[in-house]
Amino acid sequence: MDSGVKSKVIVEFYGPFREYGKSHELRIDKAVTFEELIELLEKSLGVSFRERAMKENSTYILNSKIINRKKIDDVLIHPGDKVAFALLIGGG
């Protein structure tokens, strides 16, 4: 695999996070927590991103799994992973 891709995390933005674009690429050398990822994103996207991400109805998705916010500290994001920030919606 291309080492450039391997060291990147692709972050996708859905719903209210679209104000930060459709997606964003971050280069990381080692695994990071969501807290650390949000800190890195805050640096490039501004403090409003952190505020939006910390709202109780914001949902974090790592690859194809929604992350339980209560167990967020147990989750590590590795280089090559895909992350998405969204609002979780029910049926309709």
Add this chain to the structure above:
Amino acid sequence: MKGYAGKFLRVNLSTGEMKTESLSEEWARKFLGGYGFVASTLYNEIPEGTDPLSPENVLCLWTGPVAGTIIPVSSKYIMGALSPATGFIGFGIASGGVGSELKAAGFDGIVISGKAPSPSYLYIQNGHAELRDASNLWGKSTWDTEEMIREELSDDEIRVSSIGPAGELLSCLANVTNDRNRQVGRSGMGAVMGSKNLKAIAIRGTGDVEVANLDELLEFCKDLYKRCRGPATEKYRVYGTPANVLVHNRLGCLPSYNFQKGTFEQAEAVSGETMLATMVKKIVACPACPIACDHINVVKEGPWTGTVASMDYESLELLGPNCGVADLNAITKAVELCDKLGVDTISAGVTISWAMEAYEKGLLTKDDCDGLDLRFGNGEALVEAVERLCLREGKLGQLIADGCARAAEKLGKDSYKFAMVNKKLEWGAYSLRSLQTATLGFATSVRGACYLRSGSYQVDVKGTVDRYHLDKSRGKIVYDGENLYAIIDSLIICKFTRGIYKDNDELAKVIRLVTGFDVSAKEMIKTGERIHNQAKLFNVRFGARREHDYPPPRAFEERMYDDVNDGAIILKEEYDEALSGYYKARRWNKEGIPTKALLEELDLDTSLGV
């Protein structure tokens, strides 16, 4: 009685006889309203062997005790009958203003039997009812019917529930429309109205609803309305349910190509985000609703310029990605046709995706499709096919007008294997193999493949359970969801407000403040269990057994590969175990029939129990 109007209207369309009957308090305490009243009415009044499209079928509309009060988003009503689509209990709950209008007109519900000698509509105004000639309305769209009735009666405030041509043509997919964009969907209630020559029900009411404890209810509602404008409903207010598209795509549970895959390569093009930026013209609310979730799309260019349709996730998904279509204009046109001609968008989408798969597999030829190139992704063909389905037009329309299960029976050639149904009702927009608790909930639903009976998809989507496997513990999750949703659907409040109630105690508080019934949360849930069992008993009368509680063959026989899923499949032995776990939680036997002991405990008729 507080909360209730205390009476309902009984109509015999064959004789034209109409009478007002009192609502028994004992019955209201036992079945609460809405869904509970439908389940009990149908069980009491429809004998075994009844033909769903005969005059002997009973069609009923019920409100719940909160209709017409200030409880947020409480203006709904439910319509039920023996379903021509499934042969089991059929019902749908509609938003809009019909429910609160009926209560204001002095009735909790309407129970209709017989068949009118000629096209008619029922007009109810403040305690009075009359049958009126509808021959000038026959053949008209639902939208035209609403307007023509208001014009005829010179009253713009009249609320109308009506069928379109599909209901008149007795399509099993026919729904009932009110307030233009709100439907009693699923299970063919429009065909039941059509079979009775009943084109519409028009209602005008100006009365009040008395509640048990107004001061405390006002205080409580102040808080509820604040919560309705808070984070729990932001998703519905701003983006509407179409915002599900990208999330579900990322999770690999967005059905595409007739449920063959769980992702769609053009998801961005049909996402709620794209729709909001390019097509949404207006966001509309129901009466007493501070949320406003109804996103109205307008087509601004191309052959369907000027098309207007309300778009929710299910309609968008099943007429879009599930048909391989990424053209929002075509999808909006398809939804508008369904709404105006009176067909359920979920069933239409799944039926056409079935036809597209049959076409691509060579089981249907271009000639069978009246010259349409019915391949996946062809938006123009989608629109044409929807119109033919709604109007039963041509060879294709004749084949698919009653849904994909019946179409597969006609076509043969193993095409039933990819007819995505349970109890002959088309599956909702949730992938079976990557949301397996949801699949159990859909397949055990009393009205057929239904996402609204238990909300069981939530534990899968939120990652609370391993969504790629099943075990016996999932049955209890479905059981709990069904009992709670039976209460929500009997009150009737909008499911989008379920997040504003902190717990079941707060829902029980709603019942106490509105009706004065001294009900605890535990007793309320027991009522939910009673209601669900009453609906199940109706199905048992019409032959429901374990074999009816399975998903379609594709779930077990084909592995799913896409950008997220690498061979996802439901293991038959795991599903069997989960289904048995569900029956155990419900205290039903191995065939899914309630035990006499349970029925006695729930104070239900024990004659069909085991």
